Amino acid sequence: xxxVTYAFRSYEFWLAQYRRVWRGTIVTSVVNPVFYxxxxxxxLGTLVNKSSAPPGGVSYAHFVAPGLLAxxxxxxxxxxxxxxxxxxxKWTRTYLAQASTPLGPGTILAGHQLWVxxxxxxxxxxxxxxxxAFGGFHSWLGVFxxxxxxxxxxxxxxPFAAYAASIESDSAFVAINRxxxxxxFLFSGTFFPVSRLPQGLELVAYATPLWHGVxxxxxxxxxxxxxxxxxxxxxxLLALGVAGLAAARITYSRRLxx
Amino acid sequence: xxxxxEQTALIHARGxxxxxxxxxxxxxxxxxxxxxxxxGFLGPNGAGKSSTMRMIGCxxxxxxxxxxxLGLDPVRDGAEIRSRLGVVPQEDTLDFELTVRxxxxxxxxxxxxxxxxxxxxxxxxxxxxxLDERAGSKVEPLSGGMKRRLTIAxxxxxxxxxxxxxxxxxxxxxxxxxxxxxRLFRLKQRGVTLVLTxxxxxxxxxxxxxxxxxxxxxxAAEGSPLELIRQYSTREVVxxxxxxxxxxxxxxxxxxxxxxxxxxxxxxLLYTDDGDxxxxxxxxxxxxxxxxxxxxxxxxDVFLRLTGRTLVx
Numbered sequence: 001x002x003x004v005t006y007a008f009r010s011y012e013f014w015l016a017q018y019r020r021v022w023r024g025t026i027v028t029s030v031v032n033p034v035f036y037x038x039x040x041x042x043x044l045g046t047l048v049n050k051s052s053a054p055p056g057g058v059s060y061a062h063f064v065a066p067g068l069l070a071x072x073x074x075x076x077x078x079x080x081x082x083x084x085x086x087x088x089x090k091w092t093r094t095y096l097a098q099a100s101t102p103l104g105p106g107t108i109l110a111g112h113q114l115w116v117x118x119x120x121x122x123x124x125x126x127x128x129x130x131x132x133a134f135g136g137f138h139s140w141l142g143v144f145x146x147x148x149x150x151x152x153x154x155x156x157x158x159p160f161a162a163y164a165a166s167i168e169s170d171s172a173f174v175a176i177n178r179x180x181x182x183x184x185f186l187f188s189g190t191f192f193p194v195s196r197l198p199q200g201l202e203l204v205a206y207a208t209p210l211w212h213g214v215x216x217x218x219x220x221x222x223x224x225x226x227x228x229x230x231x232x233x234x235x236x237l238l239a240l241g242v243a244g245l246a247a248a249r250i251t252y253s254r255r256l257x258x
Numbered sequence: 259x260x261x262x263x264e265q266t267a268l269i270h271a272r273g274x275x276x277x278x279x280x281x282x283x284x285x286x287x288x289x290x291x292x293x294x295x296x297x298g299f300l301g302p303n304g305a306g307k308s309s310t311m312r313m314i315g316c317x318x319x320x321x322x323x324x325x326x327x328l329g330l331d332p333v334r335d336g337a338e339i340r341s342r343l344g345v346v347p348q349e350d351t352l353d354f355e356l357t358v359r360x361x362x363x364x365x366x367x368x369x370x371x372x373x374x375x376x377x378x379x380x381x382x383x384x385x386x387x388x389l390d391e392r393a394g395s396k397v398e399p400l401s402g403g404m405k406r407r408l409t410i411a412x413x414x415x416x417x418x419x420x421x422x423x424x425x426x427x428x429x430x431x432x433x434x435x436x437x438x439x440x441r442l443f444r445l446k447q448r449g450v451t452l453v454l455t456x457x458x459x460x461x462x463x464x465x466x467x468x469x470x471x472x473x474x475x476x477x478a479a480e481g482s483p484l485e486l487i488r489q490y491s492t493r494e495v496v497x498x499x500x501x502x503x504x505x506x507x508x509x510x511x512x513x514x515x516x517x518x519x520x521x522x523x524x525x526x527l528l529y530t531d532d533g534d535x536x537x538x539x540x541x542x543x544x545x546x547x548x549x550x551x552x553x554x555x556x557x558x559d560v561f562l563r564l565t566g567r568t569l570v571x
Binding site: 010 | 278312315319336340341343347349351356364368369370416
């Protein structure tokens, strides 16, 4: 068998485990987009649209929808590669069981990340359907918002996996969530253009991976993005994802082959 | 000269060393495990047994020395070796969310086996460890002994040539331990090579054809349980316990009663070839211990002799 086949064998574990809990996550995956878009897009949107409409003259619902898509991908990517990764070393010890079989650190990591990819695919697809129901697609380019959101999620997932494989306690996850993920969620362009931020903070926002993900998804659903800017976003997110994967390959090996 | 053992032994180690920073966990050990044998590493916690097992299991690269498993190099051919090993780790790594049966099937998938093949193997293995009636239930509510048996069933899914068991019955109640021993004994009869670590001397005596006594990362002695007892202990032992502090001149008074005397915090051990005769002479001296027990020597006595310490603190 090849390394790819082995990686899919490790992926099968995550799939088998998900079969026991999928009902709960499907409900969240459908309810969250509907609630967020309903409350923010339609509810808050009626106020926003009356006072100062978003750039480009689109409705607030259509402005905020791709932002929420990217932000949800960030949350799935970071969640799926924090507690589940540390837990597979420490609590369930799934990785340790896998490591005593022909699977190696690389295939174990690849199997888990493949699983995150498929989680991003299914919940992203549900988000896309809800956005379509809200009439949020202004261009056929919008179909690429799904892979763009998945790329955003992976840009968070692999660095998180690398970090989670190097620590002993989960206490840092709460701090990372509070001081990195939540501020990014609020200030990286999901809800309002970062140009409304004070100058210094605006520059910080441009540097965050979520801003690149949000701006890419939004440019695609609204059909306003240029090839150059799209390439910048893709390269940035891809670089982060690949660097995270390379780092995770090292931290997984260190931990599984002591 | 060609080392014959290197070709014939399933596992062959010379000067095998494992270091973690400054800590030397395994300090240059030599051993050979022939095919079909049950080979044990006996020693207290921290003796280096688990580190040795992890090196044999190809999940921990040796820091030094030579190690060949199934004639292969564990660093270069790790995946190939692991595909032919079964591993029962010290702490269960079962998937609690999955059913008993799924645990076997998913684990078997890691070895590249087909689902159809695994359905048949799962049935057979669960029957072997007497869990066929629990095949559909979740793992969480199973007893400790059942979980251990499931771990053993799972480790056999790839039909391994060598089964590695790290402390296979630690934490189990006596009845559950005997069930596990019974299953392992059957595997041995079928020709599966067993390599196990234990700090229970009765487990080593029950299961091992041959064993090494490990202490502080080194091998203190090697042989069959009987050989070790014969070589390092006497046939019988008299244990004396005193209700109060034993008389201060006890040591000098009983000196000469036995071939060797060990003073433990709670008892005196008199090593002798004729326990009853020695016990009689203790009474003749006018000593009145709370209890006098005559028993046969065990591996515990071998360990005490070799290291000056007891196995289980």
